[in-house]
Amino acid sequence: MARTERKAAEIDATGIGKSFGTFKALTDVTLTIARGEFLTLLGPSGSGKTTFLMVLSGFEPPTTGRLLLDGRDMTDISPEERGFGMVFQGYALFPHLTVEENIAFPLKVQRRGRAEIRRRVAEIIEMVGLGGHGHKRPAGLSGGQQQRVALARALAYEPPVMLFDEPFSALDRNLRSQMQDEMRRIHRETGTTFVFVTHDQEEALTLSSRIAIFEAGCLQQIGSPRDIYERPGNRFVAEFLGDINVLPIRDGKLEGREVTVQGDPDGDLAIRPEYMRIALQAPAEGNAVAARLTDLTYLGGVTRLNLRTAGGAELVLSVPTAELSDGLTPGAEIWATWPGERAFML
Ligand SMILES: Nc1ncnc2c1ncn2[C@@H]1O[C@H](COP(=O)(O)OP(=O)(O)OP(=O)(O)O)[C@@H](O)[C@H]1O
Numbered sequence: 001m002a003r004t005e006r007k008a009a010e011i012d013a014t015g016i017g018k019s020f021g022t023f024k025a026l027t028d029v030t031l032t033i034a035r036g037e038f039l040t041l042l043g044p045s046g047s048g049k050t051t052f053l054m055v056l057s058g059f060e061p062p063t064t065g066r067l068l069l070d071g072r073d074m075t076d077i078s079p080e081e082r083g084f085g086m087v088f089q090g091y092a093l094f095p096h097l098t099v100e101e102n103i104a105f106p107l108k109v110q111r112r113g114r115a116e117i118r119r120r121v122a123e124i125i126e127m128v129g130l131g132g133h134g135h136k137r138p139a140g141l142s143g144g145q146q147q148r149v150a151l152a153r154a155l156a157y158e159p160p161v162m163l164f165d166e167p168f169s170a171l172d173r174n175l176r177s178q179m180q181d182e183m184r185r186i187h188r189e190t191g192t193t194f195v196f197v198t199h200d201q202e203e204a205l206t207l208s209s210r211i212a213i214f215e216a217g218c219l220q221q222i223g224s225p226r227d228i229y230e231r232p233g234n235r236f237v238a239e240f241l242g243d244i245n246v247l248p249i250r251d252g253k254l255e256g257r258e259v260t261v262q263g264d265p266d267g268d269l270a271i272r273p274e275y276m277r278i279a280l281q282a283p284a285e286g287n288a289v290a291a292r293l294t295d296l297t298y299l300g301g302v303t304r305l306n307l308r309t310a311g312g313a314e315l316v317l318s319v320p321t322a323e324l325s326d327g328l329t330p331g332a333e334i335w336a337t338w339p340g341e342r343a344f345m346l
Contacts, residue, residue, distance in 0.1 A: 007036075007158070007160065007191055007192065008035045008036040008160055008161075008191055008192045008193045009035060009069050009070050009160035009161050009193055010032065010033065010034055010035040010069075010070055010071075010193070011032070011033040011056065011067065011068065011069055011161065011193070011195075012032050012033075012067070012068040012071075013029055013030060013031050013032075013033075013052075013055075013056075013065065013066075013067050014030050014065055014066050014067075014068075015028050015029075015030055015064055015065035015066070016028070016029040016030070016052070016055055016062045016064065016065035016066075016067070017029070017062060017063045017064035017065055018048075018051050018052075018055060018060060018062050018063050018217075019063045024217055025048050025051040025217050026048045026051055026052055026055070026062070026217045026218075027217045027218050028064075028065075028218070029048075029052060029065070029217075029218070029219045030065075030219070031212060031219060031222055033161075033193060033195060034193075035070075035193060036191050036192065036193055037193055037194070037209050037210060038184075038187050038194045038196065038207060038208050038209045038210075039193075039194065039195050039196070039208060039209065039210050039211070039212060040195075040196045040197075040198060040203075040204040040207055040208035040210075040211045040212070041053065041195065041196070041197045041198075041212050041214060042198060042199065042201065042204040042211050042212065042213050042214070042240075043199065043213055043214030043215055043220075043240075044199060044215065044240070045199060047214040047215050047216060047217065048214050048216075048217040048218075049197045049198075049199070049214050050165055050197055051217075052214070053163050053165055053195065053197050055067070056084070056161070056163060056195060057079055057082065057084055057086060057163055058074075058077060058078055058079035058081075058082045058084075059079050061075075061076075062075065069082070069160070069161075070160075082161075083157075083159055083160070084159050084160070084161040084162065084163050085154030085155060085157070085159035085161070085162040085163065085192075086154055086162075086163045086164075086165075087147075087150050087151050087154050087162070087163070087164045087165075087167045088150075088164075088165045088166075088167065089165065089166045089167055089168075089169050089170055093138040093146060093149055093150060093153075094138075095137065095138055095139060096137070097137070098134065098135050098136060098137055099125070099130060099133050099134050099135070099136055099137075099138070099141070099149050099152075100121050100125070100134040100135065102138070102149055102153055103121050103124060103125065103149065103152045103153045103156050104117050104121050104156070105153065106153060106154075106156055106157045107120060107121070107156055107157055110157055112157075120156060121134075121156065122134075124152045124155055124156050125152060127152070127155070127186060127189060128148040128149075128151055128152045128155070128182070128186065129148060129182065130145065130148050130149065130152065133145060143170060143171060143175075144171055144175045144178075144179060147167055147168065147171065147179065148179075150167070151167070151186070155186070155190060155192075158190070158192070159192065160192065160193065161192065161193045161194075161195065162190075162192050162193070162194050162195070163195050164194065164195070164196040164197065165197045166197055166198055166199070167179075167196075168180070168203070169198075169200075176203075177206075180203060180206050180207055183196075183207060184206075184207060196208070201240065201241050201242060204225070205225045205229065205241075208225055209224065210222060210223060210224055210225075211223065211224075211225055211228050213228065213236075213237050213240065213241075215236055215240075220233065220234065220236055220237050221233040221234070221237050228241060229241050229242070229272070230272070230342075231344065232270075232344075234346065235268075235270075235346045238270050238346060242272070243272070243273045243316050243318075244270050244271070244272055244273075245270065245271045245272075245273065245276065245313075245315045245316065246268045246269070246270050246313075246346065247268065247269045247270075247271070247289070247309075247313055247315075248267075248268060248269075248313070249261055249265065249266060249267055249268070249269050249345075250265075250266055251265055251266065252265035254269065254287075254289055255289055255290070255309060255310060255311040257288065257289065259287045259340070259343075260287055260340025260341075260343065261343075261345060262344070262345060263345055264345060267345045267346065268345065268346045269343050269344070269345055269346075270343065270344055270345070270346050271338050271342060271343045272342070273304075273316045273317050273318040274302075274318045275338055275339065275342035275343075276315065276317040276318075276319075276336050276337065276338045277317070277319060277323070277336070277337050277338070278293075278305065278307075278317065278319065278324075278334045278335065278336060278337070279334065279335040279337050280325075280332075280334055280335075281335070282335055283335060283337055286337060286339075286340075287337060287338050287339070287340055287343070288335045288336065288337045289309050289310075289311075289313075289315075289335065289336050290309065290310050290333070290334075290335055291307035291308060291309045291310070291315060291333075291334060291335065291336050292307065292308050292331065292332070292333055292334075293305060293306070293307055293328065293329070293330050293331065293332040293333075293334055294306045294307060294308050294330055295330055296328065296329070296330060298321065299321075300321070301320065301321060302318050302319060302320055302321060303318075303319055303320075303321045303324055304316065304317070304318055304319075305317040305318075305319060307334070307336055309336070315336055317336065
């Protein structure tokens with residue numbers, strides 16, 4: 001099948017390693033990116049996300065490992081032959097060309113017919129929300145609009161895989177969340193395989209069908225946003241994805257009171273802030289720990305509570321404001337509670 005007719009591709013990466021001199025930027029990364037999936041590569045700065053994206057694009061050959069595209073080995077195939085669409089932060093547009101001409105450029109390189117180019121450019125301009133801007137040059141567009149042109153240009157020739165490296169990091173918060181909504185829509189409409197790099201946890205949770213968490217060049221965990229958030233495989237993943245309460249359990253007890261523990265009765269029990277609640281009196285049964293309220297921050301629909309247990313552990317709770325009584329003030333002696341099935345051992 002010709003490349004231009006291929007809608008979405010599956011990628012298999014096996015044992016991918018990448019060294020720069022003696023420095024290992026990637027170690028033994030193995031994962032499958034399903035056809036039409038929206039996979040986000042998430043991790044702190046320097047964890048190897050961009051390097052992995054560059055290996056997928058073909059611009060950086062891996063030091064070890066193999067890459068398959070729809071089952072065919074593409075490890076040694078050039079970036080041009082892979083023909084993936086790419087959108088980077090500040091991706092340069094041709095300043096002397098109009099929006100339409102910028103988007104038409106890759107189609108002209110592919111020697112598509114004039115009528116087809118005109119039709120495709122008009123279609124894609126609508127898809128990315130640039131209707132009415134086709135005759136402008138990049139300098140006459142806002143940052144968000146320029147990023148849409150870059151996106152449109154990459155989507156124009158219907159690549160089997162789209163690669164994104166932090167495309168929205170220069171945009172302000174509102175624009176960024178608007179672009180995220182549109183990315184999801186465009187992903188749905190095109191059905192193409194999307195691989196998206198970000199270091200923003202919220203962006204990853206919002207966008208992806210699955211998230212791959214990188215740290216120090218290693219793949220730590222891959223799964224759906226919910227899986228990764230609610231069942232992190234290790235402490236790094238748990239802490240990287242947002243606030244988490246960690247409580248030391250000894251012999252199945254927390255500060256003298258028995259609590260629900262799956263597996264080892266000694267270790268660290270982790271609970272997300274939104275799954276904890278407060279009680280004004282000691283609950284007769286269930287998981288609970290006595291604590292003093294140290295701070296309370298009203299955030300509208302939810303209120304953030306900071307607690308310190310008698311044993312000195314710091315807790316943060318995110319509680320629907322509607323569930324709290326008005327009289328609650330810092331200094332109150334209360335209890336923190338949680339359902340056993342929401343807690344996991346690290
Ligand atoms: N061409 C290169 N030569 C030497 N070292 C490199 C090269 N490219 C990347 N590195 C190193 O590899 C490591 C991973 O870099 P990479 O850009 O993949 O990280 P990242 O997770 O994308 O980080 P960021 O979010 O900051 O972009 C870094 O320590 C970086 O300095």
